[in-house]
Amino acid sequence: MPRKSSSTGESPERITDAEHAVMEALWDHDGNASAQDIYDSVGAAREWSLATVKTLLSRLVQKQAIATSPDGRRFLYSPLIARSDYVGGESRRLVDKLFGGRAASLVAHLAESEALTMDDLTEIEQLLKELKQ
Amino acid sequence: MPRKSSSTGESPERITDAEHAVMEALWDHDGNASAQDIYDSVGAAREWSLATVKTLLSRLVQKQAIATSPDGRRFLYSPLIARSDYVGGESRRLVDKLFGGRAASLVAHLAESEALTMDDLTEIEQLLKELKQ
DNA sequence: GCTTCATGTTTACAAACGTAGTCGCTTCAC
DNA sequence: GTGAAGCGACTACGTTTGTAAACATGAAGC
Numbered sequence: 001m002p003r004k005s006s007s008t009g010e011s012p013e014r015i016t017d018a019e020h021a022v023m024e025a026l027w028d029h030d031g032n033a034s035a036q037d038i039y040d041s042v043g044a045a046r047e048w049s050l051a052t053v054k055t056l057l058s059r060l061v062q063k064q065a066i067a068t069s070p071d072g073r074r075f076l077y078s079p080l081i082a083r084s085d086y087v088g089g090e091s092r093r094l095v096d097k098l099f100g101g102r103a104a105s106l107v108a109h110l111a112e113s114e115a116l117t118m119d120d121l122t123e124i125e126q127l128l129k130e131l132k133q
Numbered sequence: 134m135p136r137k138s139s140s141t142g143e144s145p146e147r148i149t150d151a152e153h154a155v156m157e158a159l160w161d162h163d164g165n166a167s168a169q170d171i172y173d174s175v176g177a178a179r180e181w182s183l184a185t186v187k188t189l190l191s192r193l194v195q196k197q198a199i200a201t202s203p204d205g206r207r208f209l210y211s212p213l214i215a216r217s218d219y220v221g222g223e224s225r226r227l228v229d230k231l232f233g234g235r236a237a238s239l240v241a242h243l244a245e246s247e248a249l250t251m252d253d254l255t256e257i258e259q260l261l262k263e264l265k266q
Numbered sequence: 267g268c269t270t271c272a273t274g275t276t277t278a279c280a281a282a283c284g285t286a287g288t289c290g291c292t293t294c295a296c
Numbered sequence: 297g298t299g300a301a302g303c304g305a306c307t308a309c310g311t312t313t314g315t316a317a318a319c320a321t322g323a324a325g326c
Contacts, residue, residue: 271323273320278315285311287308
């Protein structure tokens with residue numbers, strides 16, 4: 001039994017950890033990067049072979065997370081989803097899963113578990129002040 | 134090539150989504166629950182068979198996330214890791230992965246993306262005030 | 267004492283993932 | 297034009313995950 005839900009070819013296709021690393025590299029390149037570029041910026045560091053990077057790129061294309069545009073005999077890849085959307089989605093997932101959807105609970109937890117330094121607290125406080133107006 | 138690192142039987146074994154649902158049920162039961170109990174509280178709702186629940190429990194035992202204590206011919210299962218530790222760990226993972234380890238960035242993102250209501254903001258502000266003393 | 271039921275253990279199997287090799291085609295240098 | 301190099305597509309393979317059936321065993325009822 002397949003695990004996906006989807007129906008009308010919609011694409012909230014889950015991005016895996018390895019794929020995410022590739023996405024980060026793509027976001028860094030403002031869109032237009034070749035497989036080799038990605039390999040240079042993320043593959044090498046992670047000790048992936050170029051082949052691995054290519055596989056990940058293909059999978060991301062299938063998942064409609066990135067698009068290709070021909071550039072001579074090769075492709076340039078560019079993200080189809082904005083980093084902030086991705087980040088927002090993942091954050092929401094976590095909040096839903098662990099904090100019953102209450103984002104404030106997450107903040108509370110971070111604060112209580114001292115994941116936040118005094119500086120962080122000040123920074124956030126400042127931020128809130130701005131947002132509340 | 135295996136993905137695990139571990140060496141001296143250490144156990145930061147990753148808990149999967151399905152396993153997490155079981156953990157939540159266990160945390161709810163203040164520790165002592167039978168496979169049937171877990172099935173009743175989470176398996177049924179998710180339309181898992183009792184067999185599935187048993188598999189997940191076994192895997193959690195292997196991963197040393199829960200312990201068993203005999204109770205007649207069956208086992209009672211209890212968490213070996215506190216929910217708040219788990220939650221903290223997962224939160225940290227997310228912050229590391231998406232916000233370069235800066236928790237404040239996560240809060241900023243939640244706020245800016247309007248994942249936080251005005252009430253949330255007030256609540257957090259209140260919280261911060263207490264924490265900063 | 268046997269059947270039945272509950273329960274943990276073992277085995278199963280497809281899909282997803284991480285990781286990578288190979289194939290086929292094109293192009294560039296000689 | 298012939299060979300090397302670059303590149304995407306296809307194939308591969310072990311592991312993890314989701315989901316579950318089959319099996320063994322012991323208890324409990326009759």
